[in-house]
Amino acid sequence: MGRKKITVVGAGNVGATAAHWAAQKELGDIVLVDIIEGMPQGKALDLMEARPVEGFDVTITGTTSYGDTAGSDVVIITSGLPRKPGMSRDDLLQKNKEIVASVTKAITAQSPDCVIIVVSNPLDTMSYVAKAVSGFPKNRVMGMAGVLDTARFKVFVAMELNVSVEDIQALVLGGHGDSMVPLSRYATVGGIPLEQLLPPEKIEQLVARTRKAGGEIVALLKTGSAFYSPSASAVQMAEAILKDKKRILPCCAYLEGEYGLSDIYFGVPVKLGSEGIEQVLEVSLTEAEQELVNQSGKAVAESIASLKI
């Protein structure tokens, strides 16, 4: 019985940190791929040398050759350009489309049975590219956004109430961008509806901060974008798949009629297990929430249409 194998494409901030989280959790052997000769090898060796200190027993290999990725169970795609201050996610569209398409082709040639988790932005559109290029069934191609957006909302709620993040449940729907739809009606703190603990104006402020949370980090960092929480979120999804946990997590999934949307990738709650996305869960929405979903869906559909796939 061999170990599970995880490939992370792109050994930059998100990719290398994903390898770090995944190694520490001993999810399997890890292959870190990049186009810059020496960089993935160096980061992988550095992580290997942390093993005796941290006590994790997996192998981390750095490479520029896709042959080393053969037989991967899960592939996390982080290759691409990050956002710079003032740059929208959609500015990245064309460049990252080429990168994600070429990477997907190379990955699927080596690992025809893998589950793909896309992280590269613009996320919903890049997930669409990965599905189109791979020809994989929809359950085996997904994007990471909702876990991160939800984590950010949970943190802002926890900071506001001065309570543990562990006790907060929340759900964010929609495209990964300013049009995301945090469903504060579904948020609870230790089982208590958030609406009973905070006034509507305060919740609205936290929702607004969640929508702009990626940009808040970009503005602070000045170069590059968030990477600790994005990589942790992608690894949480990988863990759910590799361990067949059947977790209910908000993920960017291919929709065929759910929430009134078709032929697009969109953030919705799903069941994640060894088959990838095993089910899309449809929650009931108010008219106002459905309207926000429609607007977010329109923004994503326009971005996908501009790709001319």
Ligand SMILES: NC(=O)c1ccc[n+]([C@@H]2O[C@H](COP(=O)([O-])OP(=O)(O)OC[C@H]3O[C@@H](n4cnc5c(N)ncnc54)[C@H](O)[C@@H]3O)[C@@H](O)[C@H]2O)c1
């Ligand atoms: N979905 C999300 O919530 C979310 C969050 C954060 C970042 N992101 C996105 O993730 C991506 C990576 O961000 P980052 O901060 O790690 O950027 P980064 O610049 O630190 O790393 C990107 C890496 O990709 C590599 N790369 C470029 N082209 C490649 C190719 N063809 N094959 C293999 N590797 C290639 C680069 O050499 C670089 O090392 C960006 O698109 C960013 O916008 C998404």
